[in-house]
Amino acid sequence: MKAENTTPSIVVVYHSGYGHTQRLAQAVAQGAQAALLAIDAQGTLPESAWMQLDAADLIVLGSPTYMGSASWQFKKFADDSSAAWMAQKWKDKLFAGFTNSGSMSGDKLSTLQFFMTFAMQHSGLWVGTGMMPSNTKAALRNDLNYVGSSSGAMATTPVDAGVDEVLEGDIETARRFGERLRDVAQRCPNASPHAA
Numbered sequence: 001m002k003a004e005n006t007t008p009s010i011v012v013v014y015h016s017g018y019g020h021t022q023r024l025a026q027a028v029a030q031g032a033q034a035a036l037l038a039i040d041a042q043g044t045l046p047e048s049a050w051m052q053l054d055a056a057d058l059i060v061l062g063s064p065t066y067m068g069s070a071s072w073q074f075k076k077f078a079d080d081s082s083a084a085w086m087a088q089k090w091k092d093k094l095f096a097g098f099t100n101s102g103s104m105s106g107d108k109l110s111t112l113q114f115f116m117t118f119a120m121q122h123s124g125l126w127v128g129t130g131m132m133p134s135n136t137k138a139a140l141r142n143d144l145n146y147v148g149s150s151s152g153a154m155a156t157t158p159v160d161a162g163v164d165e166v167l168e169g170d171i172e173t174a175r176r177f178g179e180r181l182r183d184v185a186q187r188c189p190n191a192s193p194h195a196a
């Protein structure tokens with residue numbers, strides 16, 4: 001059992017095919033003061049990353065939305081986590097997620113719902129954005145949570161945008177989401193008695 005007021009261990013495990021989702025992963029990690037664990041193009045993680053996942057208090061899941069769900073590389077990671085599932089190693093950890101796609105909807109919610117099911121299979125506790133949407137007539141595209149998601153952070157990046165053109169408002173939304181996750185993890189220090 002962890003003592004209260006210890007620094008929470010937070011990891012962001014993500015895949016990004018072309019670098020756009022990586023920018024968001026970096027923003028979440030900055031806000032949460034988290035370690036970044038990149039799933040590679042073959043859908044694999046180094047052994048050290050699996051150890052960091054086992055030790056984490058909060059696991060943030062990230063993937064672009066491809067064909068209405070997470071990328072196959074992220075799904076391979078999810079399937080590979082069945083060993084941790086079998087032993088319920090991640091039970092009662094906090095979980096959260098984010099995704100990015102080309103269209104404003106783009107079926108991003110399907111990706112976040114897959115992440116939530118994944119977290120529930122691991123007997124985790126889901127944390128949403130806790131952020132109001134910017135949805136008035138006066139709202140501008142770079143306002144916070146303009147995409148308007150409560151389940152997890154969403155970003156919309158035009159398909160012809162370069163990596164440097166991910167929208168600042170979406171990056172700031174991701175960073176603030178990370179800050180919220182850190183705050184929640186600090187207030188739930190004993191959520192995961194299994195963490196190292």
Ligand SMILES: Cc1cc2nc3c(=O)[nH]c(=O)nc-3n(C[C@H](O)[C@H](O)[C@H](O)COP(=O)(O)O)c2cc1C
Nearest residue numbers: 016017018019020021064066067068101102103106
């Ligand atoms: C194979 C593939 C499938 C995609 N499917 C969707 C989709 O279902 N919905 C959508 O809005 N955008 C879709 N896109 C666009 C990507 O989500 C978008 O370009 C995203 O920024 C890519 O992130 P990444 O650079 O991290 O890979 C797809 C792109 C690819 C390459």
